[in-house]
Amino acid sequence: MSPFRFSTSALDTVALQRQMRDESCGGFASFEGWVRNHNEGHAVTRLEYEAFAELAEKEGARIVEEARVKYGVTRAACVHRVGSLGLGDVAVWVGVSAAHRDEAFRACRFIIDEVKHRVPIWKKEHYVNGDSGWVNCERCAMPGAHTHEHEHGHHPHVHVPTPDYSRQIALREVGPEGQARLRSSSVLVVGAGGLGVPVLQYLAGAGVGRLSIIDADRLEPSNLHRQTWYALSECGQEKSSLAATRVRALNPEVRVEAHALRLDAHNAERLCAGHDLILDCSDNFATKFLLNDLALRTGKPVMFASVYQYEGQLQLVRGDNASACLRCVWPEARDGLVGNCAEAGVLGPVPGVFGSLQALEALKLLLGLPGLKPDEMLIFDLITLSTQRLRARRQPECEAHRRAASSAPLLAPEELEVQFGSLADAASAGFVFVDVRDTREREAEPLPAGALHLPMSKLLTDAATLDLAGRYLLICATGKRSAAAAGLLRSQGFAECRSLRGGLKNLKASA
Amino acid sequence: MSEREIRVQYYALLREQAGRSDETLTTAARDARELYTELRARYSFTLPPEMLRVAINAEFGEWSQPLKAGDAVVFIPPVAGG
Numbered sequence: 001m002s003p004f005r006f007s008t009s010a011l012d013t014v015a016l017q018r019q020m021r022d023e024s025c026g027g028f029a030s031f032e033g034w035v036r037n038h039n040e041g042h043a044v045t046r047l048e049y050e051a052f053a054e055l056a057e058k059e060g061a062r063i064v065e066e067a068r069v070k071y072g073v074t075r076a077a078c079v080h081r082v083g084s085l086g087l088g089d090v091a092v093w094v095g096v097s098a099a100h101r102d103e104a105f106r107a108c109r110f111i112i113d114e115v116k117h118r119v120p121i122w123k124k125e126h127y128v129n130g131d132s133g134w135v136n137c138e139r140c141a142m143p144g145a146h147t148h149e150h151e152h153g154h155h156p157h158v159h160v161p162t163p164d165y166s167r168q169i170a171l172r173e174v175g176p177e178g179q180a181r182l183r184s185s186s187v188l189v190v191g192a193g194g195l196g197v198p199v200l201q202y203l204a205g206a207g208v209g210r211l212s213i214i215d216a217d218r219l220e221p222s223n224l225h226r227q228t229w230y231a232l233s234e235c236g237q238e239k240s241s242l243a244a245t246r247v248r249a250l251n252p253e254v255r256v257e258a259h260a261l262r263l264d265a266h267n268a269e270r271l272c273a274g275h276d277l278i279l280d281c282s283d284n285f286a287t288k289f290l291l292n293d294l295a296l297r298t299g300k301p302v303m304f305a306s307v308y309q310y311e312g313q314l315q316l317v318r319g320d321n322a323s324a325c326l327r328c329v330w331p332e333a334r335d336g337l338v339g340n341c342a343e344a345g346v347l348g349p350v351p352g353v354f355g356s357l358q359a360l361e362a363l364k365l366l367l368g369l370p371g372l373k374p375d376e377m378l379i380f381d382l383i384t385l386s387t388q389r390l391r392a393r394r395q396p397e398c399e400a401h402r403r404a405a406s407s408a409p410l411l412a413p414e415e416l417e418v419q420f421g422s423l424a425d426a427a428s429a430g431f432v433f434v435d436v437r438d439t440r441e442r443e444a445e446p447l448p449a450g451a452l453h454l455p456m457s458k459l460l461t462d463a464a465t466l467d468l469a470g471r472y473l474l475i476c477a478t479g480k481r482s483a484a485a486a487g488l489l490r491s492q493g494f495a496e497c498r499s500l501r502g503g504l505k506n507l508k509a510s511a
Numbered sequence: 512m513s514e515r516e517i518r519v520q521y522y523a524l525l526r527e528q529a530g531r532s533d534e535t536l537t538t539a540a541r542d543a544r545e546l547y548t549e550l551r552a553r554y555s556f557t558l559p560p561e562m563l564r565v566a567i568n569a570e571f572g573e574w575s576q577p578l579k580a581g582d583a584v585v586f587i588p589p590v591a592g593g
Contacts, residue, residue, distance in 0.1 A: 195593045283593035308523045329571065332561055333589035344524075346592055360566035377571075379522065379587065384532045388520075388585065391570040 001077055002062030003068075006051055008083045011090045020097040027101035027144050029108040033092040037086045043128035050080045050092065052169065052176045056080075059162060062115040069105040073098035080121060112184075120166060125185070135308040163253050165207050179207065179365045183253075185366045186210040188272055190263055190291060191281035192243040193217070194226040194351025195305050195358060199279055202359035204247040210255040211247055214271060215240040216262040226348040261350055263287050265410040277365060279358055280304040280449065285335045286415075289400070291324040296317035297403035303361055303372075305354045309344055312354040314378040315392075316361065316371075323374035324392035327400035336493045350382055416486050417479070417501040423448060426500065431473035434466075434497075436485045439497050441477060445504065451475075459485055463492060473498040479503035514539050515580035517546065522587045525563070529554045543567065544574040546584060563588040 001019050013032065018027055035047050048176055085091055093485050094111045098104040126132045168174050185208050189196050190250055194214040203211055219227075219235045219242060227239075234242055244258035259271060263282075272278055280291050288304060295302040299319040304326060306313050317325045339452045357378070364371040372378055375394070380387045393402070420426040423433070433451035435442055442453060452472075454462050466472065472494065474482035479502045486499035500506075517540075520533040529550070540546035543565040550556065564571055566585040567578070578584070 058546045191593050193593055281593050283591060285591045287591070288591060304592045307592040309527070309592075311522060311526075311590075312592075313587075313590060329564065333591075335591065344592070351593065379585075381520075381522065381526075381532060383526075386520075386532075388566075388569060390566045390585070390587075393571065496560070 002061070003064035004057060004075065004078045006053060006057070006082045007079050011079055011081065011093050013090060013093055016079065016093055016095055018076070020077065020095045022074050022097055024099060025074050025097040026099055027104045028095065028097045029101065029104035030093065030095040031112045032090050033110050033112070034087045035087050035091055037087050039125055042125065043317055044125050045128055046126045047085045047091070048124040049085065050122045050124070050176070051080070051082050051495050052179065056119045056121060059119050060115060063111055063118060067096070067107040067110045070110065071098070071103040073103050073107045076107055076111065078115060080115070092287065095393065118162065120164070122166065122170065163207060163251050168206060173369055174367060182207050182363070182366055183209045185277070186275045187362060188212045188214070188275040188278045190214045190287060191254060191283065192239040193223065193281065193283060194307065194346070195281035195355040197227050197229045198241065198352050198355030199359045199362070200243055200247055200280055201250065202356065204251045204254050206253060206363055207253060209495060212257045212259065212271070212275065213240045214259045214261065214263055215243070216260060226346060226351050228348070263290060263409045266288065268410060272298065272300065275300065277362055278302045279362055281355065281358065285333050288326060290410065292317055292447070293400055293404065293410050296325055296400055297410070301365065303358055305427065307351045307354050309346055309347060310350055310383045311379065311381045312350060314354065314357055314361070314372060316374055318374040322394060324394045325398065325400050328395040328398045329377065329392050331399065334495045336490045352393045353380070353382060416490065416499055417483055418473070418498045419501040422507060426473050430471050431498070432470060432472045434472045436474050436476050447475065447503050456481055456485060459488060463489060463494070466494060468493050471496070471498060473500055474498065475500045475504065477503050478505050515576055515578065518583045519550070520585045522585065523590050524558060524588050525556060525586050528556050540578060542575050543572065543584060546578060547586065551566050558588055
């Protein structure tokens with residue numbers, strides 16, 4: 001007989017016992033769990049058992065096999081009832097036969113204890129007063145590995161616990177079907193920072209089958225007040241792989257992929273393929289609008305969240321032609337317009353709240369539960385604790401919708417660095433040159449006439465002389481200082497400034 | 512044009528510059544644009560109206576939308592922090 005199975009009909013314990021017979025065995029021990037007429041002060045009239053069969057059978061068989069090996073018994077089996085049971089019915093039966101009684105008793109005890117701890121079975125009790133309630137008492141969800149001390153001086157046995165979703169399966173709206181749905185879902189999380197951390201924690205905890213993480217950044221000490229999953233000692237490491245490691249530790253059942261790169265127009269479609277849902281946990285409009293375009297292109301839903309100081313916005317873009325997209329709401333938004341977390345500051349729990357909301361909405365979306373509507377934006381002011389749901393409309397002249405309909409290529413995000421073969425090419429692309437080198441360097445290797453000179457040391461004070469909308473190309477010897485300068489100017493609102501990738505050195509090399 | 516009472520809420524940079532989250536004020540502004548112009552002068556808002564959105568009675572609206580007594584007006588800039 002199979003070591004562990006479920007039965008929808010009454011158990012024939014005599015027949016079960018017969019199957020345990022073996023001529024090499026000198027002893028047989030069995031345990032029967034019965035339906036009793038009370039539980040925690042309630043009078044019980046009958047019971048219903050429900051199991052997540054796929055997982056439960058596997059785990060039950062593992063337990064029986066563990067007992068056989070551990071105690072060296074000859075035969076062992078366990079049968080559990082599912083369905084409706086009356087008072088006195090046998091709910092669970094364990095039988096063990098062995099050469100000697102001691103192993104038989106102990107293996108029997110081990111099996112019933114472990115089944116109660118580890119096998120996902122739920123019990124609905126019907127009380128005399130007409131009430132009923134699902135009880136997860138069959139399983140003790142223990143944090144961390146739990147240790148069983150067995151009598152007779154045996155070494156303590158430590159087993160690695162398996163993920164336990166009983167507390168969410170107990171919800172009527174989730175149930176075993178919902179859990180199976182989450183398990184077969186695949187979610188892409190873009191950004192493993194303040195929003196991404198709670199998102200990944202909850203989605204991994206909930207047992208979403210596959211999680212992909214994109215983040216190009218490395219952990220910095222200034223991240224930790226809001227990205228509290230990480231450790232100070234891990235600063236300098238890639239956030240995508242730190243997050244992936246933690247997802248695996250939290251839930252080994254989740255298949256997780258880490259991509260330490262920035263989403264761009266070339267990789268976006270490939271990276272998003274095969275996912276049911278995309279969560280935007282990024283901190284810049286370039287990425288957000290790229291994801292928005294992708295949603296409209298592929299019809300894949302994207303849940304956007306953005307925070308600022310003590311508040312944030314949440315929006316679901318369905319990717320259809322009828323409902324509002326991010327561009328319908330923000331036709332003019334671009335990076336550098338309002339401050340990010342670095343400049344404007346943010347209180348740690350603020351992205352925590354919004355990441356949690358994103359995770360909540362994502363789970364509801366996967367489970368088919370009601371939530372944020374496609375034409376809605378949720379704004380939550382965490383200073384006054386006031387929330388608003390604002391209705392947005394699909395704008396007839398929306399640029400993103402128009403582009404998606406024409407199947408034009410995805411727009412590249414406003415890259416900070418651009419590469420040119422020569423300065424002449426850059427000039428013909430409409431760039432005004434800004435030399436950020438010091439005077440000595442500039443005299444040794446001057447740029448063409450018309451180039452502005454804004455050495456790094458004077459960047460911030462002299463930036464006021466630049467035009468906010470100017471198309472500037474920042475240039476230095478190797479591209480490092482100019483990239484830093486461009487980043488700084490972007491954050492000051494100079495949305496169109498770029499850095500020459502590789503600097504003058506690269507031009508010469510390629511010339 | 513007679514003055515009416517309007518409830519206004521500010522978000523993000525506007526909240527910072529106004530130094531408050533919301534207020535109820537009496538204004539002669541006929542539409543959302545006039546109201547923003549009036550408030551921009553009062554609080555020295557740096558953002559031009561093109562860079563933000565106005566919502567009237569829980570619906571994103573147009574700047575030309577006329578205001579009536581008791582309207583709840585929200586000014587929201589785009590934010591991208593994560």
